[in-house]
Amino acid sequence: MSDSNTAATEENAPGTPRTPSNFVRDIILEDLRTGKYQGRVHTRFPPEPNGYLHIGHAKSICLNFGLAAEFGGRTNLRFDDTNPEKEEQEYVDSIIDNVRWLGFEWQEPVCYASDYFDQLYAWAQQLVRAGKAFVCDLTADEMRRYRGTLTEPGKESPYRNRSVEENLDLLGRMKAGEFPDGARTLRAKIDMASPNLNMRDPVMYRILHAEHHRTGNKWCIYAMYDFAHGQSDSIEGITHSICTLEFEDHRPLYDWYVDQLGIYHPQQIEFDRLNLTYTLLSKRKLLQLVQEGHVRGWDDPRMPTLSGIRRRGYTPEAIRNFCGSIGVSKTNGTIELGLLEHFVREDLNRRALRAMAVLRPLRVVIDNYPEGQVEELDAVNHPEDESAGTRKVPFSKVLYIEQDDFREDPPKQYYRLSPGKEVRLRWGYFIRCTSVVKDANGGITEVHCTYDPETRGGNAPDGRKVKATIHWVSAGQAVDAEVRVYETLFTRENPNEVEEGQDFLSNINPASLEVLTGCKLEPSLRGAPAFGYYQFERLGYFCVDPDSAPEAPVFNRTVALRDSWAKIEKRGKG
């Protein structure tokens, strides 16, 4: 609907952020143009409270809330709580929390399919009276056999032609709790020969003597998803009911129920679910990882749950930017994890204050620096944001540097510290390595250097250059910390691709969590708040884990910085 070529050109200009269109948005645009819903746009995000939300849900949340917001519409948060056996209040709470954290506001109040149980029941009676539904006594097993197969039509249930009176009576008694679980069902009377299995007299209600997290023991029959979802949309005046591709085959049934009931008819639109490399986005499998202890919980920073990636240090903005960039279509694709990491780096680069931390310390003694002297040097907090100011970092005779930043026998192109070579200590002095101290096994325990007092702050008055600037922490003032370094939870791009006889658990990455203790932080990091994020210079983005104690900080590595040296080195090794 862009009004000119100019607009299109501007939108496509490199570097200009834009919300690309997509086919769902196009449908809404068209409906707005034709006045199909009198200009209304009302979407909904309908999770089942049977697990924690994950990054895949974030895509749906951003789509639903984003589209409504763009057109001045509303979005409901509705729990699809029609199966009390799997649903819990804990999940409701976490979902509400996660959606809010992501930065979206729903139309109050929070909705629940269970709010509509009475209405749904009345509608069921209406279909019975219309001769469109019947009580069936077939067992689950029998029903499966009667259903037919993908290639052969099914057979009609022997109970299909009960009278309206008998059906009404039986339905009432089902509701009254007269029958055990599974004894009977209420079924829609559609077409046992339909090529769409969902239309072969689908179950509307099943008997389930289970306590519901909201309605308690009021009900012992529960509507199936298909008999609840479309009507819930209808009740709420939803215009565009956006769901994932696997519900495509259910759309005819969705339409059938609202049409037979003669109620307001929203339109269901299906899009492709998010898949991410090295990541599992199946609630069932995520639950298994938690229950079997393969991870430390739903919010383990290795989990793709919103709670997990939040704890990992991802920001809502990064996730929203990612969701906005991946597009919406109907192709089954898999996004590379690297794209998500790109967006978190982009956001964190902009906002994270810089600090120095040494993860794998190597002691450095500066032989010509006065014993016992400590000076305070100025360090810039953010190289691209002057308003972030500066801080003081202590400097003294004994420091720690990263083990990776010293090589006794430096390979080609290695710029960092090695015997006889000079480097700059970030915001400090130039130092030159004079000797190496080793233990009995030949392991390097300490490096001795001299410093050039003229280079305070990092510049040489004589104009000489160094190839590298490395980070460091003064030993006497360092804060000890635990740092948790994460790799992907799975070793394969597709964790579901397994050897014969194995399951996805065989693809778990044994190195997905590395706990580093005795890491050395610059003192300004003392007392950093939980979830606070920083860039540890030259290493990556890190955030404070809630496991932290006042004198025992714990950091999570959110994502490493891009590392072109690692690439060069890897290439060299072939």
Next chain:
RNA sequence: UCCCCGGUCGUCUAAUGGUAGGACAGCGGCCUUUGACGCCGUGAAUCGAGGUUCGAAUCCUUGCCGGGGAGCCA
């Protein structure tokens, strides 16, 4: 075998009968008190075969490939 939905650079996506474009990833370079960031450059695609058309990624036919579907789950 039956029904539904898909197939555009390595990956995701745009082009809605009229120049196949962008992002990420890759590669090369510049810059640099982060081997970061940034900047510049570069390679890289319409599943196949027919047809309609002045013109096809787009429309038609057909084949191939991929995904989903036989819960009293959602």
